Amino acid sequence: MLIELKNITKKFDKQTAVKDLNMKIEKGSITMFIGPSGCGKTTTLKMINRLIEPTSGDILIHGKSVVDMEAVKLRRSIGYVIQEIGLFPHFSVYENIAVVPRLLNWEEKRIKERVDELLHLVTLDPSYAQKYPMQLSGGEQQRVGLARALAADPEILLMDEPFGAIDPINRLKLHDSFLEIQEEIKKTIIFVTHDINEAIKLGDKIAIMNKGTLVQYDETDEILHNPKNEFVENLLGRDRSLKALSLEKTKGFVTHEGYVITGPNDDQGSLREKMKKTRSEQAFILDENGRLLGRKILVTKKTGKQEMIQDSNPVVVDRNNNLVEALSKMLESGEHQLPVVSGRGKFMGVINLSHIFAEVTAAEAKNTIKGA
Amino acid sequence: MGFWEFLQAYQDKIILEFFRHIKIILFSLPFAVLLSVPLGFCISSRPKMAKIVIYLSSVLMTIPSLALFAIMVVLLAPMKLGLGMTPAILAITLYSLLPITRNTYIALNQVSPKTIEAARGLGLSSSQILWKIKIPLSIPVIMAGIRNALVLGVSVATFASLVGAGGLGYFIFSGISRANLKMVAIGAVIVSGLGIGVNYLMLLLEDVLTPMGLKNKS
Numbered sequence: 001m002l003i004e005l006k007n008i009t010k011k012f013d014k015q016t017a018v019k020d021l022n023m024k025i026e027k028g029s030i031t032m033f034i035g036p037s038g039c040g041k042t043t044t045l046k047m048i049n050r051l052i053e054p055t056s057g058d059i060l061i062h063g064k065s066v067v068d069m070e071a072v073k074l075r076r077s078i079g080y081v082i083q084e085i086g087l088f089p090h091f092s093v094y095e096n097i098a099v100v101p102r103l104l105n106w107e108e109k110r111i112k113e114r115v116d117e118l119l120h121l122v123t124l125d126p127s128y129a130q131k132y133p134m135q136l137s138g139g140e141q142q143r144v145g146l147a148r149a150l151a152a153d154p155e156i157l158l159m160d161e162p163f164g165a166i167d168p169i170n171r172l173k174l175h176d177s178f179l180e181i182q183e184e185i186k187k188t189i190i191f192v193t194h195d196i197n198e199a200i201k202l203g204d205k206i207a208i209m210n211k212g213t214l215v216q217y218d219e220t221d222e223i224l225h226n227p228k229n230e231f232v233e234n235l236l237g238r239d240r241s242l243k244a245l246s247l248e249k250t251k252g253f254v255t256h257e258g259y260v261i262t263g264p265n266d267d268q269g270s271l272r273e274k275m276k277k278t279r280s281e282q283a284f285i286l287d288e289n290g291r292l293l294g295r296k297i298l299v300t301k302k303t304g305k306q307e308m309i310q311d312s313n314p315v316v317v318d319r320n321n322n323l324v325e326a327l328s329k330m331l332e333s334g335e336h337q338l339p340v341v342s343g344r345g346k347f348m349g350v351i352n353l354s355h356i357f358a359e360v361t362a363a364e365a366k367n368t369i370k371g372a
Numbered sequence: 373m374g375f376w377e378f379l380q381a382y383q384d385k386i387i388l389e390f391f392r393h394i395k396i397i398l399f400s401l402p403f404a405v406l407l408s409v410p411l412g413f414c415i416s417s418r419p420k421m422a423k424i425v426i427y428l429s430s431v432l433m434t435i436p437s438l439a440l441f442a443i444m445v446v447l448l449a450p451m452k453l454g455l456g457m458t459p460a461i462l463a464i465t466l467y468s469l470l471p472i473t474r475n476t477y478i479a480l481n482q483v484s485p486k487t488i489e490a491a492r493g494l495g496l497s498s499s500q501i502l503w504k505i506k507i508p509l510s511i512p513v514i515m516a517g518i519r520n521a522l523v524l525g526v527s528v529a530t531f532a533s534l535v536g537a538g539g540l541g542y543f544i545f546s547g548i549s550r551a552n553l554k555m556v557a558i559g560a561v562i563v564s565g566l567g568i569g570v571n572y573l574m575l576l577l578e579d580v581l582t583p584m585g586l587k588n589k590s
Contacts, residue, residue: 051489075493075495076495082493083486086493091585103495132584133585
């Protein structure tokens with residue numbers, strides 16, 4: 001157990017923000033805190049790095065009480081991300097990321113290497129190092145904020161509604177790359193949000209709070225299938241079975257059948273043969289690095305003649321997209337089979353509509369059994 | 373006597389009074405800055421005190437310049453400092469109090485609380501937050517306050533000639549008492565030019581001192 005909250009209570013004047021909270025947070029997982037405003041989720045988060053001191057109770061990291069640590073040192077060992085405005089406007093991207101390493105007196109050479117590494121991790125071009133926050137979009141600023149929090153390689157990352165100020169389309173993109181990054185870094189992340197879809201999409205576990213108390217704290221899957229009370233049910237909304245679908249990532253449903261792979265300069269005739277043989281409707285064109293360039297579709301005309309059409313801008317599903325997002329892309333494009341790519345554009349395989357339906361049926365069955 | 377001849381005849385006097393004028397302002401500036409900037413810092417986290425300080429310095433500013441010089445003369449007379457540079461410097465320093473203190477106060481309070489929170493969360497100590505975050509982010513606004521005070525000082529310093537400190541006010545006031553319009557005009561034009569020049573130089577300095585990321589260039 002990495003973080004342990006023991007009987008934490010926080011009172012502001014006479015108001016109780018957090019009441020007798022007990023929680024254990026596991027290493028390497030994403031824990032989402034959600035609840036209505038004023039439920040104590042942000043207060044709880046800020047007590048972990050002692051931006052707020054608890055009135056009573058104790059917080060342990062690796063079994064050691066945070067109260068015994070020097071607050072400034074404690075904070076340097078924990079990553080902290082808030083909404084986009086938290087970047088220092090008078091520092092370049094490089095200087096922003098270098099803040100904590102410099103506080104820790106790293107050598108400049110080591111800092112430079114680390115900044116390069118982090119920019120690569122958050123998929124920003126190295127040329128961004130010399131830019132200033134004002135010159136970046138909201139999403140780019142958020143990536144820099146994440147890189148800054150990760151600079152000294154902290155074990156724990158605290159995130160306070162980091163994507164709150166970003167428009168919905170870019171937020172979805174950031175979610176995907178956030179999950180991709182977490183797959184690489186495997187940090188213990190505590191994430192405060194007010195968006196239930198965000199909580200379900202990103203969280204390994206969800207902690208639902210209301211009026212300063214913990215209502216339910218469980219694996220995301222468990223919360224969706226077994227909400228503890230009406231409050232949780234209302235928070236989840238009516239489309240629970242659809243939301244349950246969003247728990248499953250596309251990458252778990254990738255298949256490698258029913259399509260053909262080809263290079264950009266391959267022969268048309270043999271490709272057609274191959275597609276007929278495997279009964280494939282589409283062929284995906286990949287470059288030498290396995291990146292998806294486009295696709296070719298075999299279309300049967302009214303005359304019965306088959307024709308090959310090239311589509312250089314096909315609809316793709318990110319492998320970290322959940323099944324709801326994949327389904328929505330299928331409905332929009334009218335396709336029952338879509339290519340799946342990694343965050344860096346590498347082709348992974350395809351996802352089929354029939355597989356998504358199978359999952360819905362399975363989830364329904366699970367709900368019925370549990371409800372009965 | 374034509375205008376140019378007049379200029380030539382008074383050339384030496386003009387240069388002398390011009391530099392005296394600048395001297396008065398340059399002597400007042402350090403006092404004004406050393407008094408107002410720390411005062412602004414001091415009240416930045418004390419809203420009640422800030423209200424009082426800003427109110428009092430606004431009151432100071434509403435005293436007409438001429439009257440303020442007169443008060444200085446009266447107050448300083450017992451110490452035998454009633455005439456010359458001392459009352460002039462004191463008066464200009466008092467006038468600078470409001471623009472610099474107020475701007476320092478505003479500058480420090482306009483730093484986004486989210487920026488400060490992020491700095492705290494990353495593990496910067498209070499003094500690091502002050503020196504690395506608050507002060508650099510405040511410099512443009514503080515500098516604008518100093519610029520306002522200086523430009524104001526240029527015009528207020530014209531009264532210095534009335535208390536025996538000299539300066540370009542000499543031409544204006546002597547010109548009026550001798551009904552010599554050329555003299556008045558010369559004094560007025562040079563004071564205006566000096567004001568505009570000081571403003572421009574301070575804008576340049578502001579630009580140099582403003583951190584890169586805060587400039588509106590992409």
